[in-house]
Amino acid sequence: MEAVLEVKAVTKRYRSDRGIDRVSFTVYSGDIFGLFGPNGAGKTTLIKSITGLCRADAGQIAIFGHSLTEQFEQAMEHVGCIVETGISHDYLTPYQNLQLVARYYPEVTRERIDEVLELVGLSAHKHEKVKGFSSGMKQRAALAAVLLPKPRLVILDEPTTSLDIEGVRDFRLIVNRLAQEEQTTFLISSHSIHEMERMCNRIGIMYGGVMVKEGLVSDLLSDGQTLEDVYLSQIDQAKGA
């Protein structure tokens, strides 16, 4: 199994003395990796460190075998990410937004733009300005832009926050479909284990800046436990430690 993302002993401390401490984990090709933890656990800090939006104080990160610090461009070449808010221009339509993104990728065709709009469920709205969209529709438009060049690793920070129940279900279907049809690997953070339970094959649980548990969902579940049981018992243990 190919290691797509290797994170080794990554530490990032803010001036507040909070942050993340010696976080290590690996995401393998084809994984849908769910990164869970309560507010302030360090998920966004970890994702920002992985995507180069903030510089880790210590540790190593490699993506597709390329060091993030020494070979940033190669490391990020096949990565698509949305951290905090996705980028889409409000005064343009989703179609025009995708045309803009496509200018950076000569291999992206008009058919691919239509395919991605269909995938995220925006075909019927592709010629309406993003300005009038609900936050869930804006999230779909941002996701379309990330998926356009067929990234091999997609990193999403809290992608389901503005989605309604149907939107969460659609998101899950999109992720599963891409994992199967385009062999896309995912790293997705969330505080809602319910939403991700049916999607992830591997999870990491963070608390207080530390990765308290990590592994295959199939290994973590035993004796009829749900992922929520595993999550809550890990958080309780970490609180008591």
Ligand SMILES: Nc1ncnc2c1ncn2[C@@H]1O[C@H](COP(=O)(O)OP(=O)(O)OP(=O)(O)O)[C@@H](O)[C@H]1O
């Ligand atoms: N720019 C910053 N300066 C100082 N402290 C920060 C900064 N960003 C985050 N922190 C602190 O670092 C810790 C981890 O925050 P982070 O945003 O990574 O957590 P999170 O798991 O993503 O939380 P949430 O689920 O609420 O988004 C928190 O205690 C937070 O207060």
